[in-house]
Amino acid sequence: MNDGWFERHTRHCTEWTPRHLVELKRDTGTTVSLVVPARDEEATVGSIVSRVREELVERFPLLDEIVVMDSDSTDATAREAAGAGARVHRTVDVRPDLGHHRGKGEALWKAQFVTHGDILVFLDADLVEWDTHFVSGLLGPLLEEPRVELVKAFYDRVLDREDARPTHEGGRVTELVARPTIALRWPELSGIIQPLSGEWAIRRSLLRELPVPVGYGVELATLVDTHLSRGVDAIAQVGMGRRGHHHQSLHGLGAMATELLAVADRRAGAGPGADTVELHQYGTGGKTMTTEVGVVERGPASRVGPPPAGHGTGAQLAGEVAGRC
């Protein structure tokens, strides 16, 4: 790890009040887009959008837009998000001329074509223990320090188990894949407390120059590529307290881990040649489960030309609630 990086670049959300951040935003003339990627999150997305809108648009004008990227949901995610005041775009409808992939990274990559802020802040849609400082706190280092280009949230993670009291052993892929990968390949990044946190903020000028894996590799890729292209001093992290979210099954996390390893291999010059990898897992009695794991990466958005004549960036869903978002 770089000497002194941790001390210089580790901050806490209590260092800034929302009022102070509004002043910094105004003084620097910076615009901010909040992007919430959501696949089948009807249970939580509405309350997340409402809470952020009330606090960080209406009470403290920090966000210039709140955009929910509906990532192939089959439930009422879009309706809930629009009803709560977000602008909703279905990922598949954004720049249809560029094709479509399933996955969180695809939603974030396409968000670049339907948002306008100088800074993009990402917030997961499945949070159950969180508050709006997860968004505002990320802005502190970016509004204060021009050299900082990527800010990651960190927190204590809770793994709620039915058979036990809540423990702080959440983050299974973080501990078993991300941290060991970082230790082996990019030890300079080992001071990042939550390398996979879904809450992060980045300058658009940087994100548009980076490749974006279409799936769950997006966080690891962005972290590593920022380090490789801008240096570790372009990265900061902000402590947010505790975070609780919905947990995937161990088998689901196996697919995520495969995506992360593909990102790491690619950056070490040994990436998978194919767009998908077949992952074999085994259930009770050796029952085979085969999953096609997508490991495609989108090229930098800066290299994407305008849509063909007659095509827009993609329709926004009806039902938007008018307002500042």
Ligand SMILES: O=c1ccn([C@@H]2O[C@H](COP(=O)(O)OP(=O)(O)O[C@H]3O[C@H](CO)[C@@H](O)[C@H](O)[C@H]3O)[C@@H](O)[C@H]2O)c(=O)[nH]1
């Ligand atoms: O195809 C997808 C899958 C997920 N999501 C959304 O992405 C967010 C995070 O997805 P989730 O399945 O909850 O991820 P986790 O299991 O919590 O994984 C952690 O690790 C991932 C890999 O780095 C990060 O992307 C996550 O943000 C982080 O919370 C949620 O809002 C999802 O609805 C999509 O938009 N499209």
Ligand SMILES: O=C(O)[C@H](O)COP(=O)(O)O
């Ligand atoms: O970050 C991670 O490792 C994944 O989100 C899994 O987290 P969990 O073990 O808390 O479900």
